[in-house]
Amino acid sequence: HLHLCLIFLFYNPFVFQKIIGIVIGKTDVKGFPDRKNIGSERYTFSFTIRDSTTHFVNATSWGSEDYIRSLSDSFRVGECVIIENPLIQTKELEREEKFSPATPSNYKLLLSENHSTVKLCSSYEVDAKLLSLIYLPVKESCDYYSLGDIVANGHSLDGKIINVLAAVRSVGEPKYFTTSDRRRGQRCEVKLYDETESSFAMICWDSESILLAQSWVPQGTVIFAADVRISFDKFRNSMTATVISKTIITTNPDTPEANILLNFIRENKVMNPLDDEIDNYLKESMNLNTIVDVYTVEQLKVKALKNEGKAEPFYGILYAYISTLNIDDETTKVVRNRCSGCGYIVNEASSTCTTCNKDSSGFKSVFLSFDMLMDLTDHTGTLHSCSLTGSVAEETLGCTVDEFLAMTDEQKTALKWQYLLERSKIYLKFFISHRARGGLRVSVLSCKLADPIEASRNLSGQGNVQN
Template structure:
């Protein structure tokens, strides 16, 4: 919101942040809040107010492309003032957003803070200007894979992928309740990353964020390990500022990427599998070793393994879904060979839907140590295993599908897999290679544990 800050009551002089100096008095500053912290109460220890309840509020004000400053508003709890009247070398500044002004504005009961009723257009434009260079962002993949080595605060440039409902949590240390909202984001290096937002102002702003459209530049985040997510995540700090759809070439490049980026789990898995550098996996494991690694507290977000197993479930000719059919125009799943997306050109132009066929098969693999259930076989791996495309498979008779099934069902096979974690979902086991193998060859290579 655009504000007018008035220090004093008479003879006010309009002052820009760039012109601030310690000798000024009775000034009027007009700007827009670009970041703020939650006000909190405290009990005064000053002699004249000992035992009196006070309140403190910190926010960051910007009035031009170049200039922004931290503001401390203190006073009685009734008006939620800020209470921090220390010198400019106050170590507390290390917990405030980095700003361009060497000075901090301090307001008290003699000051006023009112909504600016003038032209707001120029101030609203300031909300899209980042407070730090966009090029300094840290890719999400670096945080996920190297979080233990990151000790400094980081900046990220991301696209909103999904917004969870706001939930209420109770403080372990007081009777207070807090609102929290999980926002899922992505960038060009990672398809899914979750951030928990605890600030009420940011939570309210997130109501207007649009998945795959809204770009966020968030500064001064702390990298933390999340036991719940089993990965490194980030935490908003008192220094963080969230800039929506920031101006800059990096933001525009990310927005262009977001238009074509895969969002559905099927597409994300396909993208990750395609990007794997080395399909020749040498790490031989048993089913139990894979399960133990999945259940461990390992920080790995993905790992690969070669297994020598039997295919214990492979329903190609029954009721199980084995094909994913999408509209070639809008990329949404199609049922009964008809696109039902009201926004798709094939609907409002009256055209017939062009269909894309993809394998999305589930199978179980077993050895002497256990069974990995609900493994996914899709894409090129499925085409090579079945020696046909998904489109060709859709035209096969039930008898032909049954023959393909019995080629692998209960047979000894060499299987390469990749285990992936996407967001907060259960791990996805994707089959990279499925090949019939000689029993003697399996007995030679099989790891016995």
């Protein structure tokens, strides 16, 4: 394995040194002033190679512009290379891992123009097990934030470096520019989505990540982005992710979590291209009189287990308390812009929908809409993160979006306490989802204070309670 190989080479520097691995990450070529030769520049780029499930290492090469650019152009992410005669160095953890991918090894490779070589593996030299490593994330497969978690946490994640698992909604065209010091730059915006968020921007600034992004199939690719920077974009008034020099992106990772998300986007694309939370805007209202089955929270969770693997939603009535409703929390976004054409949440800075607006000629207006989550609790348990949106939210809160936005924080808190811990009759739509908390995505269709006698009758088993 690579780690043991590096230790052996470190203490035996005169033996013939050869390392074979698959390239899992790569940076752009950069030039720096050469301190030894005033007026000239030295060039460098780095890449990360892997040869097992547990071992990968960073390699950096320095040299003349022609050598470095030629070397960088000779291989891409996903290809296997042979490195000969590298210099083995001990990492300076604090300084280097601030800008380079974190690796399990205490060592790094330094490639010199005069002594080291890097070449592509021929087909007979490549082990199939080596090729499969490109689908293995460099972080634990469960160690990531959902896009909904990022949006919900808002400013508390500003500047943090985290992992993200998401599907690719769209990949923008690369845009090129020249900086004030006459260096050429590029930028590409990728729209991500998952079951918790319909559109989230990830920005690529380097040509290597842009090249990788161009290979992604919209609504057909899942990525695990390890160590992206999350920041609050004041211009957009929303959270965004940025690919940095530490980032390693795994395309279509072979993990249980990624496979679940991939199945979701395939089913979602075939069954219904729109989130079921936007039914209020595009479809006829659900006839609540057709919903008669009453559940407890515990019964709902049991039904979710029984319905595992089924794509069709089911409906029911719940007599419960609203136990969480954060409408007065400044870090939680309660009102969002939505597209009047398709109902998706849109870019708040440009008021443009990335779903139905392929260009400016297709512009559709936007409108403000409630978009919040609440917890529902009865004597058997709690349903977390139930979606309360649109006109249903207005009816539940008894105010329009404009009236809500005009309220003071004290008025919002007073409004919240009108509903917290009060028994309500809630009509719900349930969609089985392995990635949602508790295995269920829950949308509120109606929520009103319950008649005490009616609630008591149903809770005592005299109503149409489902077992």
